[in-house]
Amino acid sequence: IMRESYASENDVGFKCINPDVGPIVIVGGAGKLGTLFSQLFRLSGYEVRILDKDDWPNADAILDGAGVVVVSVPIHHTNAVIAQLPTLPKECVLLDLTSIKQAPLAAMLSKHQGPVVGLHPMFGPDLSSLAKQVVVVCHGRDEARYQWLLEQIRIWGARLHEAPASEHDQAMQLVQAMRHFTAFVYGAHLRRERADLDQLLQFSSPIYRLELAMVGRLFAQDAKLYGDIIFSQPDTLARARHYMDRYQEALKMLEHGDKAGFEAQFNDIADWFGDFAKQFQSESGNMLLSANDNRSE
Ligand code: NAD
Structure with missing residues (x-):
């Protein structure tokens, strides 16, 4: 209203x-x-x-x-x-x-x-x-x-x-630079895997549909703007490397079939998210409901 x-x-x-x-x-x-x-x-x-x-x-x-x-x-x-x-x-x-x-x-x-x-x-x-x-x-x-x-x-x-401007720029490393960078990489992955987007939509859970929307909308926009956002901050490279480290560590667990390690880390992260995890669950629940109401097909 x-x-x-x-x-x-x-x-x-x-x-x-x-x-x-x-x-x-x-x-x-x-x-x-x-x-x-x-x-x-x-x-x-x-x-x-x-x-x-x-x-x-x-x-x-x-x-x-x-x-x-x-x-x-x-x-x-x-x-x-x-x-x-x-x-x-x-x-x-x-x-x-x-x-x-x-x-x-x-x-x-x-x-x-x-x-x-x-x-x-x-x-x-x-x-x-x-x-x-x-x-x-x-x-x-x-x-x-x-x-x-x-x-x-x-x-x-x-x-x-x-x-303060410094606080803003630091937050934007995660809110924008890394967010757009990882969306870019996921888009590149879908492209390389020749994913059938039509088919993925048919198989989508509501949250995956939102994920596709979040990634896909990037590519409806301006390459120059997102290039600027990602490349204009000197910190982004180091941040992206840290992200790669986390990915490598997770990959190792997968490689070693270390499901117990995965669960232990999962719970550790859940503790760290604390009350926010519940808040995000209920917020996204509402988003998914309205996203479902607003679907174009
Ligand atoms: P845009 O490319 O649509 O518009 C930029 C405008 O600047 C164009 O009309 C271009 O002709 C003009 N321009 C370029 N060089 C110029 C010059 N030397 N003198 C005068 N005009 C010149 O870009 P945009 O998306 O509107 O982004 C503009 C600013 O807004 C950027 O700083 C961007 O970071 C910021 N911003 C954009 C968004 C977004 O989603 N588009 C969101 C938040 C902030």
Whole structure:
């Protein structure tokens, strides 16, 4: 019900928290996430201007009087694009939506003397509503001067999670880099085994159907974005090697028919998950029910 009430709000627009602010300029605004945010700002009554890659000759005019500059370009261009910005009005809020936070935040703080904040929407652009979606907020400078903007994002339905950029980037190693990397490897495995996806769907338990959906949806998206997420953090290689070590250890148990060892480790991990295991079981139970209701066939 929450979700529906937000979705229908989209048609009529959102309350505007700061009607007096200058134009919102979205650098990379012709892209996927930029388009979503330009719609949200427009639906809230703000003037939105786009500065995409061919617009730099007109950058001064586009940025003239800007109240907010949002950087939403591919990760590997982010630092260069921030450096390329002309001097912004002192009171302008400079923010970015990049999937990594430390480097862009540092680049913005050195570029601009005024308010700076790093945001990471923890969702893709294929959403009709931000209801209950998480946006990570990494404070940069002059927090009081962009509170209105955070309030605006809350009005769109999102939940804000504040964290230091270093903590965010570290969490993203598991939440994104490793998650996407292992999905990539599983996709590669299915491809190499010439798995019959149609047949797998026929044989799927609800949880395996969800697994296929989780892996398969990766390949409906942009190789460059996921390449950037996996390759842009120097830690990912070491993390992936640790993961390989765990896989090798498990493989050894299998090789030696060590079922008792498997069970002992299983129980040890279960203890470590503790109450979360039960919580995840009941949460996924609900997901599976609604996934089953929403199946396309
Ligand atoms: P995208 O490729 O759809 O859009 C990027 C836009 O930037 C394009 O319109 C491109 O023309 C433009 N651009 C490229 N170089 C430019 C330059 N030098 N100057 C101005 N514009 C330039 O990518 P996206 O998926 O919208 O991702 C944009 C940012 O959002 C990335 O930093 C990504 O990490 C972040 N992000 C994406 C998602 C997602 O699921 N797509 C989710 C969270 C965060």
